[in-house]
Amino acid sequence: MDDFFERKKKELNIELNEIQKLAVMQSEGPLLLLSCPGSGKTTTIIMKIGYLLEEKNVPASRIKAITFSRASARDMAERFKKFFPDQKPVEFSTIHSLAFTITRQFLQKTGVTYDLIEGSNSRKGSVQKHFLLKDLYKKVLKEDCTEDELTALSTFISSLKNRMIPFNEWQEIEGPFERAGQIALQYEQMKTRTYKHLLLDFDDMLTIAEQALRTDEELAAYYQGLYDYLLTDESQDTSLVQHRIIEHIVAFHGNLCVVADDDQSIYTWRGAEPDYLLDFKKVYPDAQLLKMERNYRSSKEIVDASALFIERNKNRYPKKMHTANPEAGPIQIKQLEDPKRQLEYITYELLNEQRLNEVAILFRNNSSSTLYVNELHRRGIPFYMKDADDKFFSHWVVEDILNFMRLSFNMTRKDIFLKIIMKMNAYISRSMIITFERTNTRGNVFDSFMECVDLKKDQIDKLKHYQEVYDKIPQMRPAQVIRMIRYELDYEEALKSRAKKFGFRFDQLSTILDTLEGIASQLKTMVEFANRLKELEQAVQKAKYHPSENAVTLSTFHSAKGLEFRRVFMIDLVKGIIPSDEDEKDRTLLEEARRLFYVGMTRAKERLELLSYQSVDGKQKEDSKFINEMRGILMKPEERKMEKLQKADVSIPLNPDGICQREELSVGMHISHRVFGRGTIQEITDEMVSILFGNTEKRLSLEMVLSRRLLEKVAV
Incomplete structure (x- = not known):
C-alpha cells in the first residue's frame, strides 16, 4: 500500500507517519484512534476516506463521516475536495443531522406530526422552547426566570436526555436549582400532550432516532445497510444516546473508526460520556486501538510540559505525547498585581504584535472577555470573538445596575422602583410590591412606598438610608455609583441571597459587577456609561460577524478547542475560576477542569503565557492549583535540588x-x-x-x- 502514500506525497506533499498509515489502512472492523492535540487527525481521516475510495474501491455513497459541528463538517468536506478533487463527494454531517433524518422518517411512518421548537428551522409562530420553559418555571417556582436560570435549565434537560436517564428518575437528579427535575418532567409532558403530534427540540431528534433504530427492525435494517464504513470525529464529546445511534447503525458490519482524545473531553456538563471511550472494548470486543501521539503543532517546551501536566489525571488512556519540533522559548508564568494590571500587560504586549491574527486570549468564563473588549476597542486594537458574549449586555445583573441608575434621574419612576426594590435586601415581600403597585401615588417613590405599605421599623430605617444614598448619587461618577449600589444599597447582599436560593455562583455574578465597574472607571457620567455599554455590544457583534483580517482572538477554553495560535495568553488563572471551588470538591470535575486547562495550553504553537493576579479589590487571591502544578513541572533539575534542600x-x-x-x-x-x-x-x-x-x-x-x-x- 506504499504506492498510495507515495502517490499522495507527490500529489499533495503530505507524508504520514507510521501510526497515521496504520490508521488509514485499518479499514475492517472497529478502530479507536486516540489523537493527541496537533497530531494531524483531520488529515488522517481524510486520507483514510481517500484510501477506501482509491485502494478499496468503496463507492463514496457507502461512506459516512460524522463530525461534532456543522463548521467541522464543512471544513472536512472542503479538505476532502482539495485532497481528492476527482472523487465523488462523501457525506459529512453532524450526528444531529443524521438523527433528524432518521426521526423524520420514523415519525412519518408512524403517522405522527411534529413542530420544531428550537433552532432556525422552527416554524414561524410555533411555540418556542425558551418561552415554554419560562412559563413552566414561573408556574412551578412562582418567580420569573432569568436568562442564567433558563440556560441552566435547558442544559440540565439536554444532559438528562443525552445520558438516557429514564423519565421516572428525573425528579431525583440534582438540578441547577430546586425543583428543576419537576419542571423538566412537565416540559416533556407538555410537548407530548397532543395526540399524534409532538413538539421537538434538538435533543428529541437524538432520543427518537435511537428509539427508532432500537424498536423498528425495518428502519434499523435500512440504515444498517445504507453505509459500509462509518467514521466519527471528536468522539470524546459524544453523548451516550449518540454513541447508541452509532452502535445501531454499524451493528451489521462493525466497520467503525472512532477518532477521539479522552484528554480533551470537556463537555460532560452537557452529556458527553468520556468513560465510553475507556470502555470501548466492552462494546466492541474486537476493536483495534491506535495512538497518534506525535504533536506537529507546538514547540518542544509546550508539548513536554502539557504531556506531563495531563498525566496527573488518572481516568485516561496512557499516552506519551511528543514532538520533533524545536524549542521556541520557555512557557511564561506571571502573577500580576490585579486584573487591571493583567489587562494592561496584555494590552501593551498586543500593541507590539504585528500579526494579531496569530494571537489568542483564552479564559474560562465568558464574562472575562468584556473588560478586554472595552480596552481593545478603546485603543483601536482589532479583535475577533470566537463566541461573542453579547448576552453580557442583556444580563439581568447589568439590567439591574442600569435600573438603579435610571431611578436616580427621576425619583418618581414607580415602574423602575418596582423592578429594584426587591434587590435592595430590605426584606420586602411580593405582597408589599403588589400593594404598592395597585396604589395611585405621586412624588418620591421611597416616601410613597413607606406611606402605602405596612412596614416594620427596621425596614423603614433601611428604606430611609437608601433614600439618603440616592440623594448623593446624581453628583457621583458612574464607577462610584456602582460601588454605592453594591455596598450602600445592599445589592451585593441581595445577590448572595439570590445565588444561594437559586443555585447561582455568586463569584460569577460578582465578576459582572467588577467588569461594569472597570468599564465605568474611565467615564464621567451615568449617561456616558449607558451609551458605552451599547457601543460595546455593537462592537462585539461586529467582532463576531465582520472581524478584521488581522484581529486578536478572544475565546473561552471550550470554544478554542480545535484552534491553534502562535501565541496564547491564558488569563485569570486563580483559585475558584479554574479549577472552580466545585471542581476541587469532586475528583471527576477536577479531572475535567484539568483537561480544559490542557486544551488551552495545547492551542499554542510557540509562546504560551499563564497569567494570574494577586488580589481583587484588596482581597488576596491564590494562584490556580494548575499554575502551581505547572511551576513544579517547569522547575529545572537544579531548582528541584534546591527545593529538596529546602525541605530536607x-x-x-x-x-x-x-x-x-x-x-x-x-x-x-x-x-x-x-x-x-x-x-x-x-x-x-x-x-x-x-x-x-x-x-x-x-x-x-x-x-x-x-x-x-x-x-x-x-x-x-
Whole structure:
C-alpha cells in the first residue's frame, strides 16, 4: 500500500507517519484512534476516506463521516475536495443531522406530526422552547426566570436526555436549582400532550432516532445497510444516546473508526460520556486501538510540559505525547498585581504584535472577555470573538445596575422602583410590591412606598438610608455609583441571597459587577456609561460577524478547542475560576477542569503565557492549583535540588552575610542566590520575591529566602 502514500506525497506533499498509515489502512472492523492535540487527525481521516475510495474501491455513497459541528463538517468536506478533487463527494454531517433524518422518517411512518421548537428551522409562530420553559418555571417556582436560570435549565434537560436517564428518575437528579427535575418532567409532558403530534427540540431528534433504530427492525435494517464504513470525529464529546445511534447503525458490519482524545473531553456538563471511550472494548470486543501521539503543532517546551501536566489525571488512556519540533522559548508564568494590571500587560504586549491574527486570549468564563473588549476597542486594537458574549449586555445583573441608575434621574419612576426594590435586601415581600403597585401615588417613590405599605421599623430605617444614598448619587461618577449600589444599597447582599436560593455562583455574578465597574472607571457620567455599554455590544457583534483580517482572538477554553495560535495568553488563572471551588470538591470535575486547562495550553504553537493576579479589590487571591502544578513541572533539575534542600530535615549552615530582614531588600538590588547565582530583584510582595537571573525570572518564597539567608547583596 506504499504506492498510495507515495502517490499522495507527490500529489499533495503530505507524508504520514507510521501510526497515521496504520490508521488509514485499518479499514475492517472497529478502530479507536486516540489523537493527541496537533497530531494531524483531520488529515488522517481524510486520507483514510481517500484510501477506501482509491485502494478499496468503496463507492463514496457507502461512506459516512460524522463530525461534532456543522463548521467541522464543512471544513472536512472542503479538505476532502482539495485532497481528492476527482472523487465523488462523501457525506459529512453532524450526528444531529443524521438523527433528524432518521426521526423524520420514523415519525412519518408512524403517522405522527411534529413542530420544531428550537433552532432556525422552527416554524414561524410555533411555540418556542425558551418561552415554554419560562412559563413552566414561573408556574412551578412562582418567580420569573432569568436568562442564567433558563440556560441552566435547558442544559440540565439536554444532559438528562443525552445520558438516557429514564423519565421516572428525573425528579431525583440534582438540578441547577430546586425543583428543576419537576419542571423538566412537565416540559416533556407538555410537548407530548397532543395526540399524534409532538413538539421537538434538538435533543428529541437524538432520543427518537435511537428509539427508532432500537424498536423498528425495518428502519434499523435500512440504515444498517445504507453505509459500509462509518467514521466519527471528536468522539470524546459524544453523548451516550449518540454513541447508541452509532452502535445501531454499524451493528451489521462493525466497520467503525472512532477518532477521539479522552484528554480533551470537556463537555460532560452537557452529556458527553468520556468513560465510553475507556470502555470501548466492552462494546466492541474486537476493536483495534491506535495512538497518534506525535504533536506537529507546538514547540518542544509546550508539548513536554502539557504531556506531563495531563498525566496527573488518572481516568485516561496512557499516552506519551511528543514532538520533533524545536524549542521556541520557555512557557511564561506571571502573577500580576490585579486584573487591571493583567489587562494592561496584555494590552501593551498586543500593541507590539504585528500579526494579531496569530494571537489568542483564552479564559474560562465568558464574562472575562468584556473588560478586554472595552480596552481593545478603546485603543483601536482589532479583535475577533470566537463566541461573542453579547448576552453580557442583556444580563439581568447589568439590567439591574442600569435600573438603579435610571431611578436616580427621576425619583418618581414607580415602574423602575418596582423592578429594584426587591434587590435592595430590605426584606420586602411580593405582597408589599403588589400593594404598592395597585396604589395611585405621586412624588418620591421611597416616601410613597413607606406611606402605602405596612412596614416594620427596621425596614423603614433601611428604606430611609437608601433614600439618603440616592440623594448623593446624581453628583457621583458612574464607577462610584456602582460601588454605592453594591455596598450602600445592599445589592451585593441581595445577590448572595439570590445565588444561594437559586443555585447561582455568586463569584460569577460578582465578576459582572467588577467588569461594569472597570468599564465605568474611565467615564464621567451615568449617561456616558449607558451609551458605552451599547457601543460595546455593537462592537462585539461586529467582532463576531465582520472581524478584521488581522484581529486578536478572544475565546473561552471550550470554544478554542480545535484552534491553534502562535501565541496564547491564558488569563485569570486563580483559585475558584479554574479549577472552580466545585471542581476541587469532586475528583471527576477536577479531572475535567484539568483537561480544559490542557486544551488551552495545547492551542499554542510557540509562546504560551499563564497569567494570574494577586488580589481583587484588596482581597488576596491564590494562584490556580494548575499554575502551581505547572511551576513544579517547569522547575529545572537544579531548582528541584534546591527545593529538596529546602525541605530536607538537615542542618544547613546559614550564610552569616545572607539577608534575613524584609527591609534589607529593595527592587533593583543586585544579589547572589546560593543556588541560582547573581540576579536583580524585580518585585517584592508580602509572600514572594521575583528575581531576574540572566534571562530567567524566578518567583521565590520570601519567607524561605529570608529564614535560610539564601540571598546576599553584591556590588554591581
